[in-house]
Ligand code: SF4
């Protein structure tokens with residue numbers, strides 16, 4: 153390892169200055185356990201301060217460092233250089249997003265789509281319970297299990313950047329938003345089913361997915377958005393069919409015997 | 418569009434997806450050509466009406482080595498598209514996946530394994546066997 157180098161071939165592009173992207177190569181001294189993000193930080197601090205790269209947690213939690221590494225969407229902080237094939241490492245911004253500069257893409261629309269999926273409990277019966285809770289909603293462990301994996305999403309955008317439908321249909325909400333829609337439809341506490349179905353059972357909605365599955369192949373958190381989307385299709389069909397299984401009304405509130413939720417009397 | 422044809426370093430479902438789209442277009446082209454072909458000779462724009470001779474003339478369009486190869490390709494494409502289509506319908510009913518559950522590292526997506534993935538191979542092998550069988554009949 154000592155004395156070895158890795159070459160990063162980074163795609164550079166500043167839309168306000170450049171007509172088209174160009175690739176620049178940087179040689180970085182290899183260290184044991186070095187991630188692609190470590191190497192990029194080395195480039196930024198020692199070789200070219202102008203390199204635009206976004207990161208924060210460096211531990212696959214914040215979802216900031218999504219990019220295309222050797223042709224595949226990955227988190228730079230989670231990708232060890234030793235896990236990649238030998239030779240130069242191609243580093244590019246994620247597909248399907250507008251480029252802000254170099255490796256930084258604009259996630260605004262992506263977050264807006266997440267917001268449009270209504271990522272919060274909708275309650276018809278006791279809306280005030282959300283603001284001033286008096287207890288907990290009752291839910292069986294099995295019910296939690298049925299959607300908990302979809303709550304692991306860190307909104308990194310890797311799934312939507314790899315989706316072939318998202319690359320051809322600009323109005324498609326993408327795997328992230330659709331799997332979040334399912335996460336709340338499957339949640340026994342939620343009562344927003346009709347509004348949620350209207351949003352996903354639409355022209356550019358869930359039926360545009362033809363199950364290429366790449367979203368799930370690249371997801372770094374085991375969310376498996378493709379599974380969420382297929383189950384979402386089943387949910388839509390069930391809800392729309394006279395013979396389908398219907399969702400029961402939202403889970404009831406279980407008063408907290410210890411006073412408020414922090415256990416204060 | 419480029420996104421369709423860039424399945425580098427990802428999953429077999431992505432290839433299945435690309436083939437499903439391409440074979441879908443091929444089946445559509447074949448159906449249009451087939452209907453055009455048969456209607457031309459049966460009834461026909463020259464008003465000669467259906468007859469054994471016009472039917473035979475229609476058949477003769479594919480009575481060549483190239484024609485037979487095209488027909489074998491049609492069998493390959495139709496059988497793949499059909500079986501893979503059933504796989505996609507089953508996936509929309511959620512019946513070919515393991516149930517969702519709390520994921521553990523290293524994550525392996527439940528939608529990309531088990532019965533679902535085996536069915537892709539059923540579609541591929543089924544299409545090849547059907548093409549071999551039809552090739553045997555037509556070319557043998
Ligand atoms: S579903 Fe996975 S890949 Fe998509 S944004 Fe969430 S964590 Fe990232």
Ligand code: FES
Pocket residue numbers: 206207208209210211212213214215216217218227228229230
């Ligand atoms: S830096 Fe937070 S996920 Fe990579």
